[in-house]
Amino acid sequence: MKTDSGIGEKLPGLVRLMDDDSTEIQKIIRQEILSHALEIILNKEAYFDRLSSDEIARFTQLLQTLHLDLVKQALAGVVQSPLDEIDLEAALLVISYWDSPDVDCGAVQARLDLLAGEIACGMPFTGHPxxxxxxxxxxxxxxxxxxxxxxxxxxxGNSYLHTVLETRLGIPISLSIVYMLIAKRLNFPVFGVGMPAHFILKFDNGEDEIYFDPFYGGRVYPRRACLNYLRQLKVPDPEHILRGCSNLDVFKRVLRNLHLVYSSHTIDTAKLDDIEQFLALL
Known part of the structure; x- marks a missing residue:
């Protein structure tokens, strides 16, 4: 997860500069905020502690004005990492912020930390995976x-991390993501497997390989059953699919699922346009 680069300490001064009507000053403020878009989205609530109530209101108004540009800049920052190593959690939190600007990303991360901690308390760290x-x-x-x-x-809501954690309801990929993010906190080698019209997980420590399905309560599937399923669907390269997918692949699939939802079920042309811009960045 990205850490604070120091923008939090600059915020009070930047907010006070908003009183200056100079076009050049306003441009500098905008550039400074956008250049730290990812940090601001992930740490917004913590930064509010450094501002007065009036400053919070003004800063929030500025974020609303810059909303789409802020999200796009943050996503661009996430995908600067090597493609197989993008911070999936950060990318999903940015999309949560895009959908719900009031979301507290720190609280979402804390919720995942809490779940991981409770799971770790009874975790059998020896024995079969x-x-x-x-x-x-x-x-x-x-x-x-x-x-x-x-x-x-x-x-x-089934596709947004913050909503899934709140409602405890999701679709195959979002429930798998919750599992993946918790597993990462436990140093547990779990990877996404993008099946046709479904999404499952794979445990792979180099010795054991186990496929299982969070959407159906963690049901375990033999590798041969997964392979036969893909062959029945005449998938061109079943072995490639079973090797798992990158964080970038997972994130793209989340966006495409949202595109399907907003184009066919909960029609929202503005969100569709935004999602197409996000996909173009990847």
């Missing part, structure tokens, strides 16, 4: 009740 998978699945899907939203599958 199936025991690890079963334990995480039991906590997430049993104790916390995360599950597939079969009743409203195409609700846009």
């Amino acid at each position: 199936l025991g690890f998978i079963d334990h995480i699945s039991q906590v997430l899907f049993g104790e916390y009740g995360f599950r597939g939203n079969l009743e409203d599958y195409y609700h846009p």
Whole structure:
């Protein structure tokens, strides 16, 4: 996750400069905010602690004015990393902010930290990896009740990380992402597998390879069953799919799912246009 580059300390001064009507000063403020877009989105609530209530209101108004540019600049910052190493969590939090500018990204991260901590308390760190998978699945899907939203599958909230954590409802890829982000905190080697019209996970430590399905409560699938399923669908390269996908692939799929939702189910042409701009950045 990206850390604060120091923009938080500059914010009070930048907000006060907003009183200056100079075109050049306003341009400098805009450039400074956009150049730290990712840090601002991820740490916005923490930065508010450094501002007065009036300054918070003015800063929030500025962020609203710059909203789409801020999101695009933040995404550009995320994808500057090598393609297989982009910060998936940061990218998803940026999209949460795009959808809900009031979202507290720090609180979302803290929620994931808490879930990971509670899972770690009873984690069987020795034994067969199936025991690890079963334990995480039991906590997430049993104790916390995360599950597939079969009743409203195409609700846009099923694709936003902050909403999925709040409602505990999602679609295959978003439930898999929650699992992945928690597994990363536990140094547990879990990777996304983009199946046709579905999304599952793979545990792979170089010795054991286990496929399982968060949408169905962590159901485990034999590798041969996954391979046969792909062959039945006449997928050109089943082995390639089973090798797993990069964080960039996962993020693109989230955006494409949202594009489908906003084009076919919850029609929103403005969001469609934004999503197409985001995809063009990747």
